[in-house]
Amino acid sequence: MKIVILFLLLTALGQAQDPLAAELDQVAKTATAMVDGDVARGIQTPRSLAMMLAKNPRDHWAAADNYDVDQEAFVATKKTLIRLARLCSVECDVNLWLPVTGMPDRVHVAIRNVHEMSQFWKWGDLHQPMPEEMKAVLETGQRRTVRLRENMISVLAPVYDSLGDIVGLVEVVASTTPNRQENVQ
Secondary structure, three states: OHHHHHHHHHHHHHHHOOHHHHHHHHHHHHHHHHOOHHHHHOOEOHHHHHHHHOOOOOOOOHHHHOOOEOHHHHHHHHHHHHHHHOOOOOOEEEEEEEEEOOEEEEEEEEEOOOOOOOOOOOOOOOOEEOOHHHHHHHHHOOOEEEOOOOOEEEEEEEEEOOOOOEEEEEEEEEEOOOOOOOOOO
């Protein structure tokens, strides 16, 4: 019992001493309410998804060259993500991640934002294995604070559709030591 109480006190103290993580968590909580999962699910076109899943042995970049979106859904969601990022007192990004249709163990970043910050995205990858942190958010609906990279904090939060199903997640991410050129590739 004493160990549990000590753990809870240390966890609360750690959160109280990290105002950036608390701020990102509030933006992530707001994102769950604001990002429309029905619209987000319609961002990638069926043609683009087919290209993403097919390997072209003669053209390694065929899928990336043919990644297209439903313009209306993309722009509406991107505007929402940009507005959410403005809630941060520091430079932050709010990125949208969606599971790959037909490949439940894979995820793709549907929208990245202005500072190109992410603890998960690897340059050039259209989709990648789903990190355990994302899988946990998609399964439980609970926000999760992640510190995988030194000097970065992300909060992952679920995105719901109108039926209450989790269809994706947002990554609210900021650097603890901002460097404007660090993420530009």
